[in-house]
Amino acid sequence: MKGIKIFKGLENVAVAKTSLSHINGEKGRLIYRGIPVEILAEKATFEEVAFLLWFGYLPNRKELDDLIKFMSDNRNIHSEIEDWIVKFPREAHPMDVLRSCVSLFGVFENSRGSHDEIQKAAKITAKFPTIVSYHYRLSRGLNPVPPDKTLDHASNFYYMMTGEKPDEEISKLMNSIFILHAEQGLNASTFAAMVIASTLSDMYSSITGAIGALKGALHGGANEKVIDMIEDIGLPENVESYVEEALKEKRKIPGFGHRVYKTYDPRSKVLREYARKLSSKMDDIKYFPVTEKLEKVVVEKLAHKKIFPNVDLYSGIVYKLLGFPKEIYTTIFAIARVVGWTAHIIEYNKFNKIIRPCGVYIGPMNAEYIPLEARE
Numbered sequence: 502m503k504g505i506k507i508f509k510g511l512e513n514v515a516v517a518k519t520s521l522s523h524i525n526g527e528k529g530r531l532i533y534r535g536i537p538v539e540i541l542a543e544k545a546t547f548e549e550v551a552f553l554l555w556f557g558y559l560p561n562r563k564e565l566d567d568l569i570k571f572m573s574d575n576r577n578i579h580s581e582i583e584d585w586i587v588k589f590p591r592e593a594h595p596m597d598v599l600r601s602c603v604s605l606f607g608v609f610e611n612s613r614g615s616h617d618e619i620q621k622a623a624k625i626t627a628k629f630p631t632i633v634s635y636h637y638r639l640s641r642g643l644n645p646v647p648p649d650k651t652l653d654h655a656s657n658f659y660y661m662m663t664g665e666k667p668d669e670e671i672s673k674l675m676n677s678i679f680i681l682h683a684e685q686g687l688n689a690s691t692f693a694a695m696v697i698a699s700t701l702s703d704m705y706s707s708i709t710g711a712i713g714a715l716k717g718a719l720h721g722g723a724n725e726k727v728i729d730m731i732e733d734i735g736l737p738e739n740v741e742s743y744v745e746e747a748l749k750e751k752r753k754i755p756g757f758g759h760r761v762y763k764t765y766d767p768r769s770k771v772l773r774e775y776a777r778k779l780s781s782k783m784d785d786i787k788y789f790p791v792t793e794k795l796e797k798v799v800v801e802k803l804a805h806k807k808i809f810p811n812v813d814l815y816s817g818i819v820y821k822l823l824g825f826p827k828e829i830y831t832t833i834f835a836i837a838r839v840v841g842w843t844a845h846i847i848e849y850n851k852f853n854k855i856i857r858p859c860g861v862y863i864g865p866m867n868a869e870y871i872p873l874e875a876r877e
């Protein structure tokens with residue numbers, strides 16, 4: 502093993518070619534199949550973007566309508582999965598519930614013979630909002646709201662969570678948020694999905710693993726941590742001292758820093774403006790003002806290390822101002838990212854090679870086996 506170099510955290514290691522998305526980390530740009538994410542967030546619907554990522558091109562009207570119909574026809578979850586959700590502890594974390602339900606979904610679907618891989622992806626994607634909202638409402642003692650086929654995917658999620666149909670503005674916002682989170686190269690959860698898929702395991706197993714990876718506080722779980730932090734800080738005048746103390750204690754500040762972006766994450770800029778608008782509409786004097794001040798202070802203090810806001814900084818503020826409870830923030834991320842996960846699995850499997858890196862052994866070479874009775 503002499504001469505083998507360790508790339509800690511696989512930093513700057515490429516493992517596959519992809520035509521799904523590209524990040525320019527120095528300039529803070531993200532494109533999905535060549536189209537800037539900001540343009541898609543402004544002009545497209547989530548289903549259009551899902552089509553773009555799965556099929557490789559923007560759909561015509563008929564193709565889009567077919568996908569919309571297929572997804573809305575597949576929103577219901579198996580009654581056995583509903584029964585399991587009823588049995589889960591009410592305080593279970595929504596990401597644990599989502600992960601377990603996708604795994605259960607695999608139990609039912611894998612025994613049903615094969616489906617086209619994109620159909621499978623669309624079916625899994627269609628069910629995520631139902632799982633999340635079903636558990637959320639039961640955990641609050643509320644009756645689940647069945648999916649509404651007249652609503653698009655993102656608006657239907659809002660409806661199933663709140664029981665209210667979103668107006669045009671909220672519907673547009675929900676679509677944009679989902680689009681911004683749909684895809685982002687070989688981030689940790691996508692890579693986890695690809696590792697599992699590379700063994701020729703099934704899509705449900707890959708997505709179950711990806712949800713587990715997304716849950717972590719260094720990845721998608723950061724959006725929940727951001728809200729805890731903002732609530733801890735409380736007022737804009739407390740921001741400086743909070744940041745100073747965090748840096749003195751060498752704590753990472755959630756919502757900042759990124760492996761690839763060495764400037765502003767373009768998604769954070771879009772989400773900041775959504776948060777600003779919602780904040781002024783709702784007379785919020787805490788969440789947006791504290792976060793904006795935090796952004797200013799952290800960037801001033803850490804720009805020399807190229808630490809800037811990432812996607813998780815303002816997404817939680819938007820969800821908070823939309824009235825969503827913080828435990829579900831990372832599931833909202835997952836509801837959107839499942840499109841990227843499945844698209845990468847499908848793409849990688851076309852030229853599959855099992856992903857199997859190596860470690861550099863640093864343990865003893867000639868250790869003796871001491872019988873149990875002889876051990877101290």
Ligand SMILES: CC(=O)SCCNC(=O)CCNC(=O)[C@H](O)C(C)(C)COP(=O)(O)OP(=O)(O)OC[C@H]1O[C@@H](n2cnc3c(N)ncnc32)[C@H](O)[C@@H]1OP(=O)(O)O
Nearest residue numbers: 718719720721723753754755756757758759760806811813
């Ligand atoms: C959807 C997403 O996954 S976006 C990321 C969400 N995660 C977070 O917001 C959690 C906070 N951020 C972090 O922990 C990191 O920035 C990560 C995990 C995103 C990236 O990690 P890495 O690429 O491994 O960078 P690494 O942790 O080595 O940081 C490089 C330097 O910046 C510092 N740094 C990085 N992020 C932060 C932060 N959020 N707060 C303070 N300092 C930070 C590190 O301490 C390190 O400093 P040093 O060189 O003096 O030791």
Ligand SMILES: O=C([O-])CC(=O)C(=O)O
Nearest residue numbers: 685687688689760761812
């Ligand atoms: O790219 C990453 O490492 C994390 C990220 O921003 C994402 O998954 O959206």
